[in-house]
Amino acid sequence: MRCPWCGHLEDRVVDSREAQEGLATRRRRECAGCGRRFTTYERIEEILPQVVKKDGRREPFDRKKIVEGVARACQKRPVSAEQVEALVGAVERQLQELGEREIRTAAIGEAVMRGLRALDEVAYVRFASVYRAFRDVAEFMSELEELVRKGPGQAPAPGAAAAPAAPAPPPAKEEP
Ligand SMILES: [Zn+2]
Secondary structure (H helix, E strand, O other): OOOOOOOOOOEEEEEEEEEOOOOEEEEEEEEOOOOOEEEEEEEOOOOOOEEEOOOOOEEOOOHHHHHHHHHHHOOOOOOOHHHHHHHHHHHHHHHHHHOOOEEEHHHHHHHHHHHHHHHOHHHHHHHHHHHHOOOOHHHHHHHHHHHHHHOOOOOOOOOOOOOOOOOOOOOOOOOO
């Protein structure tokens, strides 16, 4: 750590303790050049990126909001609260792994849609229609047509034989 007094690069840590309720480590350092002391704080870097809204405003990533949006799309669908949580958790991890400081709401929406599409196509269409709003109706309609053409069920894995449609799992029994 460069000494703020003389610019020397070597120092000795003379004290190290937890600070800010465990969110930071405070280190007292003594410069090996001039012997003066200074303090550094080490923090975990904010893990989740800031969300950039359509109008340019920034806000912190709000997991609860996304869970609510997904749960709304899954209403009366055979998707459990655990599956919703798992989906949002997976989206969160994807965002963390990007390592970006900022992310557009649209990118979050796309990630959620990818997850929902694999889970339940009706919920996917509901979510997509809300998320994409009227921004790109044409694209949305073409995806809808694709779904209709493909019929119910998941897209088969490449090379997989056409499997008979699996019976739908029983609907989740939670009441709001
Ligand atoms: Zn110094």
